[in-house]
Amino acid sequence: MKNNIVLFLFVILSVTGLSSQDVNPGYYDFLKWRMIGPHRGGRTVGAVGVPSQPNTFYIGVTNGGVWKTTDFGRTWFPIFDGQPTGSVGDVAVSLSNPDIIYVGSGEGLQRPDLSVGDGMYKSVNAGKTWSHLGLKDVQQIGGLAIDPKNDNIVFVAGLGHPYGPNPERGVYKTINGGKTWEKVLYKDENTGAIQVTIDPNDSKIIFAVLWAGRQGPWENGAWDGKESGLFKSTDGGNTWRKITNGLPSTDQGLGRIGFCIAPSDSKRMYATVDAGKKGGIYRSEDGGESWSVIQTDERFWGRGSDFAEVRVDPKNPDIVYSANVVTWKSMDGGITWNAFRGAPGGDDYHRIWINPDNQDIILIASDQGAIITVNGVRHFHPGIISRLPSFIMSVLTTHFLIMYMAVSRKVVVLA
Numbered sequence: 428m429k430n431n432i433v434l435f436l437f438v439i440l441s442v443t444g445l446s447s448q449d450v451n452p453g454y455y456d457f458l459k460w461r462m463i464g465p466h467r468g469g470r471t472v473g474a475v476g477v478p479s480q481p482n483t484f485y486i487g488v489t490n491g492g493v494w495k496t497t498d499f500g501r502t503w504f505p506i507f508d509g510q511p512t513g514s515v516g517d518v519a520v521s522l523s524n525p526d527i528i529y530v531g532s533g534e535g536l537q538r539p540d541l542s543v544g545d546g547m548y549k550s551v552n553a554g555k556t557w558s559h560l561g562l563k564d565v566q567q568i569g570g571l572a573i574d575p576k577n578d579n580i581v582f583v584a585g586l587g588h589p590y591g592p593n594p595e596r597g598v599y600k601t602i603n604g605g606k607t608w609e610k611v612l613y614k615d616e617n618t619g620a621i622q623v624t625i626d627p628n629d630s631k632i633i634f635a636v637l638w639a640g641r642q643g644p645w646e647n648g649a650w651d652g653k654e655s656g657l658f659k660s661t662d663g664g665n666t667w668r669k670i671t672n673g674l675p676s677t678d679q680g681l682g683r684i685g686f687c688i689a690p691s692d693s694k695r696m697y698a699t700v701d702a703g704k705k706g707g708i709y710r711s712e713d714g715g716e717s718w719s720v721i722q723t724d725e726r727f728w729g730r731g732s733d734f735a736e737v738r739v740d741p742k743n744p745d746i747v748y749s750a751n752v753v754t755w756k757s758m759d760g761g762i763t764w765n766a767f768r769g770a771p772g773g774d775d776y777h778r779i780w781i782n783p784d785n786q787d788i789i790l791i792a793s794d795q796g797a798i799i800t801v802n803g804v805r806h807f808h809p810g811i812i813s814r815l816p817s818f819i820m821s822v823l824t825t826h827f828l829i830m831y832m833a834v835s836r837k838v839v840v841l842a
Contacts, residue, residue, distance in 0.1 A: 468494075468796020472534055473518040474778040476790050477525045481782060484790050485554070486797045487515030489534040490542050495554055500790075500799040506554035514542035516586075519571040521578035526553045529560075529605070531568030535586050535621060537640035537683075537732060539647060543567060547583060549605050560605035564588075564595040569621035574630050579604040582611075582633060582664060586619035589642045598623055598635045600664050611664045617641065618654040621683060621735075627690045627783075633660045634715060635667070636684045639677075640732065649732075651682045657698070659715055673718030674698075675705035685735025686715075689744035690783055697739055697747050697761055701731025708737070708749065708761050721761045727751065738779040740786050750776035754791055768798070 473487025483497050485506075492507035493515055507513070507530070516535030521527040532544025544567070547560035562568070567586035574580035580602050587596025597613035598620045612620065618639040626632035639652025655677055657670045675681045680703035689695035696711040698718065706729075708722040722728070727749050740746035745760045748767060754776045756767035768776070768791060775794040782788035787803040 468793075470534070470775070470777070470794045471792035471796055472536065472777045473515050473530075474780050474790050474792035474797060475518050475520050476780050476782055476788065477520055478522065478782050478784045479525055481785060481788055481801075483525075484780075484797070484799065485518045485520065485528065486790075486792055487518040487530060488513075488796070489516075489536075490514055493518060493530055493554065499801060500797065503797075506550075507548075507557065510548060510557055510559075512544045514544040516544065516568040517571045519573050519581075521573050522575045523578055527551055527573075527578045528554055529571050529573065529581055530557075531571050531583060533565065533567035533586070535567050535569030535584070537586070537589060537638070537642055537649060539642065539645070539649075541567075541589055541642070543589065547605060560601075560608075562595070562599060562608060564593060565599075566593075566595075567619070569619075570623050572623045572625045572633070574625060575627065576630060580630075581605065582623040582625070582635075583608070584620035584623040584635060586621055586638065586640075587616075590644055591641075592616035596620065597637070598664070612637070612658060612660075612667050614639075614654040617652050622685060624686070624688060626688055626693050628693045631661060631663045632693070632714075633664050634658065634686060634688070635660075636686065638683045640682065651677065651680075653677045655681050655683070657684050657686065657715070670715055670718075672716060673711075673720075674709065675700065675702040679703070679705045681705070683732045683735050685731070685737055687737045687739050687747075688715075689739045690741040692744045695739070695744040697737045699728040699731050699735050699737050699749065701728070701735065706731060710761055722764070724764075726753070727755050727764050733775075734777060736776070736778055738781055741781055741783040742786055746786075748779050748781075750779050750791065752776075754779065 470489045471486050477483040482499050486494050490513050492513045494503045495506050496503045512532045516533050517531045519529045528550045530548040546562040548557045550557050565585035566588050569586045570584035572582040583599040585596045587593050594616050596619035599608045600611045601608050618637050621638045622636040624634050635658045639654045641650045658667045660667045682701040686698040694714045696715050698709045700709050707720045708728050709718045710721045711718045734751050736750035738748045747757050749755045753769040754767045755764040757764045778792040780790040789800050791798050
């Protein structure tokens with residue numbers, strides 16, 4: 428410790444005489460810039476793969492646009508930089524034609540630090556070019572659903588303005604590939620939609636979550652309204668009814684719900700329910716008509732206004748995942764859970780996509796980008812996630828301090 432103090436004083440005294448002098452640029456002309464990081468994706472809430480192209484994935488970063496990989500996440504490249512917004516809430520790829528991609532802009536979260544978007548986008552050539560499809564004043568799009576047999580039919584969960592009321596919110600539907608939109612589920616100017624999902628076995632059945640959430644323009648200012656809840660349509664989105672059997676009410680603290688449908692058995696559904704003391708992991712055995720709470724441990728569903736993500740294995744309805752600070756996995760229908768993926772690796776996991784043709788291929792989006800496994804759990808490729816080593820941070824800090832003192836107002840980064 429004494430030696431460090433002596434060294435520090437020596438550096439201070441050595442450079443004091445230089446602080447008022449100009450330094451000959453030739454002294455550091457030999458230095459070359461190189462990129463050392465941090466190679467960090469940032470908070471990512473949009474994530475999807477292409478089942479027919481198992482090496483191809485897309486992620487939507489909240490302030491970084493859309494990124495694509497065609498080599499299982501070893502390399503990623505941006506495909507959305509030419510658009511006027513970089514805030515992305517969801518990315519969806521057509522199952523019937525993987526060249527068709529829809530992007531909902533605005534990160535679709537209610538939190539103190541967020542960014543808004545300017546509506547819907549579409550690509551018909553796998554992300555090479557984009558066209559804007561409207562819904563500009565929705566600002567926050569939390570979820571998309573494409574009809575698996577007809578990619579001209581798309582549903583949009585529009586959350587709306589985060590800090591005030593506006594009528595451009597709710598669930599929208601297009602039947603012509605985004606040329607026109609119809610608002611098919613709407614309550615009021617304070618209630619938006621955060622998720623919409625089509626039953627993989629019956630495209631006439633659609634579920635949607637309405638969330639009456641409002642942010643204040645200051646840290647931790649947030650309120651929930653009275654119209655939040657889970658809604659179901661059995662006629663392709665023309666009419667809707669609210670599901671209440673077994674679920675808490677807004678008077679009991681209901682806020683955001685996140686849900687999934689088991690592809691192998693549409694009667695089986697899971698949900699994370701953010702509702703204070705009534706919150707937990709819920710399960711339905713009758714296609715969402717009634718629900719029962721199966722797990723109340725907050726490790727698996729806590730911070731439900733931020734995460735609210737459950738996904739069920741495409742082949743086994745008893746295997747279910749929950750994204751949270753840790754990504755959890757249950758093998759017994761949500762009764763017991765084990766850590767599937769935890770720190771280091773992102774913390775705060777937001778989105779899970781499982782290849783419906785191969786359940787070992789899983790994409791998880793987090794606060795640091797994306798990770799991919801192709802063998803179920805044995806190994807995750809870090810995708811665009813990495814951490815700047817602590818020794819480099821230390822060196823950078825030291826160089827900033829010393830070089831700033833050495834060249835006065837001329838700051839040089841040594842790398």
